[in-house]
Amino acid sequence: MSIRLPSADGGLRLHVPLTPPLAPLTCGPARSRTFYSAAHVVADPLRACADAPPAIDWETTLAFRRRLWDQGLGVAEAMDTAQRGMGMDWPAAAELIRRSAAEARAVGGRIVCGAGTDQLAPGTEHSLAAVTSAYEEQLAHVEECGAGPVLMASRALAAAARGPEDYLAVYGALLRQSARPVVLHWLGPMFDPALEGYWGHSDLDEATDVFLKIVSEYPEKVDGIKVSLLDAGREVDIRRRLPPGVRCYTGDDYHYPELIAGDGELASDALLGIFDPIAPIAARAAHALDRDDVEGFRELLDPTVTLSRHLFAPPTRYYKTGVVFLAWLAGHQEHFAMVGGLHSARSLLHLARAYELADFLGLFPDPELAEARMRQLLSLHGVAS
Numbered sequence: 001m002s003i004r005l006p007s008a009d010g011g012l013r014l015h016v017p018l019t020p021p022l023a024p025l026t027c028g029p030a031r032s033r034t035f036y037s038a039a040h041v042v043a044d045p046l047r048a049c050a051d052a053p054p055a056i057d058w059e060t061t062l063a064f065r066r067r068l069w070d071q072g073l074g075v076a077e078a079m080d081t082a083q084r085g086m087g088m089d090w091p092a093a094a095e096l097i098r099r100s101a102a103e104a105r106a107v108g109g110r111i112v113c114g115a116g117t118d119q120l121a122p123g124t125e126h127s128l129a130a131v132t133s134a135y136e137e138q139l140a141h142v143e144e145c146g147a148g149p150v151l152m153a154s155r156a157l158a159a160a161a162r163g164p165e166d167y168l169a170v171y172g173a174l175l176r177q178s179a180r181p182v183v184l185h186w187l188g189p190m191f192d193p194a195l196e197g198y199w200g201h202s203d204l205d206e207a208t209d210v211f212l213k214i215v216s217e218y219p220e221k222v223d224g225i226k227v228s229l230l231d232a233g234r235e236v237d238i239r240r241r242l243p244p245g246v247r248c249y250t251g252d253d254y255h256y257p258e259l260i261a262g263d264g265e266l267a268s269d270a271l272l273g274i275f276d277p278i279a280p281i282a283a284r285a286a287h288a289l290d291r292d293d294v295e296g297f298r299e300l301l302d303p304t305v306t307l308s309r310h311l312f313a314p315p316t317r318y319y320k321t322g323v324v325f326l327a328w329l330a331g332h333q334e335h336f337a338m339v340g341g342l343h344s345a346r347s348l349l350h351l352a353r354a355y356e357l358a359d360f361l362g363l364f365p366d367p368e369l370a371e372a373r374m375r376q377l378l379s380l381h382g383v384a385s
Contacts, residue, residue, distance in 0.1 A: 003371050004385045005352040005378075012383070017371060019362040022280045027072045029110065030286035033260060033267070036074040036112060036249065037275035037282070038081035039065055040323050041088065041096065045337040054083075054092040054339045061096070062103050064332055071283040073275060074110030075100065076150065080191060081273040082114075083320055085155065087340025090119035094141055101145035112183060112271075115139045116152035131157045132170050136177070143179045148223065150271075153187040155194040164200030164210040171214045181223035183249060183271070186211055188229040190316040204234065212241055219243040226251045226271045230316075235259055239266050253312045253319070257301040261294055273319060274308040277326040277363060307357040310350075318345040322354045329355060329370040330363060336377070348381050 004012040029035075042064065047055035065075050077100045078084060078093040088096075097113045104111040115138035120126050126134075131154060142149040151174060161167055175182065189196040199207040215222050224247030227235045232255035239248040250259040250268035259268040275282045281300055288296040311322035321342055328336040336343055355374050364370035378385040 001368065001371055003374060003378075004383075005356060005374075006349050006383060008349065012385075015356050015359070017359050017367050019360055021365050021367060022284075022362045024365070025280055025283055026070050027283060027287060029072045029074070030283075030290050032289040033286055034074065034110075034247065034249070034269040035072075035275065035282060035286050036076040036110070036269075036271040037068050037279055038076040038079040038271060038273045039068060039276055040320060040327060041082045041339060042324075042327075042333045043335075043337050043339045045335050054088050056092060056096065056339070057333070058099060060333050062099060064327065065100055065103060065109070066107060067332070068276075068279055069104070069107050069109035071279050072286065073279055073283055074112070075104065076271050077101070077111055077113040077147070079114045079150065079152070079185075079271075079273075080187065080317075081276060081320060081323065083339050083342065084114060084116065084152070085118055085192065086317065086320070087338065087342055090138070092339075093118070094138075097142060097147065098145050101142075101147040105146060112148040112150050113142045113145070114150045114152045114185075115142050117154040117156045120156045122155070125159055126156050128157075128160055128166055128170060131160055132173055135170070135174050139174060139178060139182075148180060148183065149178065150183040150185050150226065152185050153192070153195050153198055155192065158195050158198055161200060164206075167199050167210060168214060168217075172217065175214075175218040175221040178221055181221055183224050183226055184211070184215065184222060185226045185251075186228065187251075188231075190230060190314070191228055192317060204229075204231075208234065208238060212238065215246060216243055219246055222246050224249050224269065228252065230254045230312075232259060235268065236263070236266075239268060253308045254305070256308070257298055257305065260289075260301070261297060273323065274304070274311065276323050277311070277330075277358065278304045278307070278361070280363065281361065304361060307354070307361060310353055310357055313350075318342070321346040322351065325351050325354060326358050326363065329358070329373050331366055331369050336373075348377070348383070351377065 044055040117134035199210040228251030249271040285300040
């Protein structure tokens with residue numbers, strides 16, 4: 001087996017798949033850390049239409065979540081990995097939450113689900129009351145479905161808020177009425193430029209103080225925080241300042257091995273988009289920590305960072321394209337098509353490198369199938385491989 005892949009100089013280079021695929025894995029959740037994989041959705045290409053609601057292949061989408069649960073990982077549902085705000089509207093997300101929560105109950109899988117404000121019309125400034133009401137609607141839906149809520153960062157709130165006091169008021173109202181502890185999600189502008197200046201400050205030190213003030217005022221209502229800033233030093237600082245019992249779920253797809261391993265005193269749990277494609281490795285790494293084998297944990301997870309940094313390279317918000325592409329190569333779905341046409345968001349060169357890096361990690365259960373599908377893509381672009 002060998003395949004010629006495009007290179008940065010405009011030519012072709014030979015890639016020879018050599019890494020044997022990881023053996024199938026079925027295991028329970030790890031004890032030492034809580035690992036959630038933010039999961040992608042599988043589009044239905046036969047019903048997709050530019051002027052119609054998102055068309056989802058529900059059977060394949062749920063089958064992928066069962067695969068994550070089988071490997072002991074939790075599922076973080078209807079998050080940005082599932083194209084919230086980038087092809088998935090609220091009605092589709094609400095149905096996704098309902099179906100996934102029911103599936104989680106059936107198999108005993110862990111699940112948390114994103115609650116935001118994306119039912120509000122984009123491009124229009126909404127009142128704080130309207131933003132709060134939209135959050136309340138989604139929070140109630142998640143709780144009614146029996147899942148743990150993740151309060152996602154809101155574009156509408158970022159546009160409506162005039163200062164930190166507005167964030168304190170909105171989040172305070174939500175936390176006071178939540179039926180169960182929530183995860184607070186701070187998504188940085190590298191993932192969504194519309195979230196610049198979240199918490200009322202462009203200065204990250206001041207924004208951090210506001211974020212932590214909300215947590216400190218309602219510690220019994222906060223299961224944990226998810227920090228997606230791609231700044232390991234800031235996450236360590238935030239983690240150190242959390243009230244006792246409040247978890248820090250790393251969302252740092254650049255530095256997750258060291259943040260999860262911890263500093264000997266404190267460690268992060270995880271809620272990561274990269275766990276979607278690297279689930280078999282993440283599951284094995286989690287159980288290494290259960291054995292207090294930090295060295296083995298790092299030996300497993302450190303090599304995945306090169307792939308993760310590639311998938312999450314700027315523009316970071318398009319990382320979902322690489323995630324779905326690898327699911328197609330791995331045989332978890334029968335096509336490389338995405339809700340909203342997002343499969344066109346990355347270049348052929350980017351996708352070819354993703355294939356190569358994933359192959360080095362043994363992430364393709366059937367390497368011959370992955371190679372054949374990579375050849376299909378190359379041929380579509382006029383490349384003789």
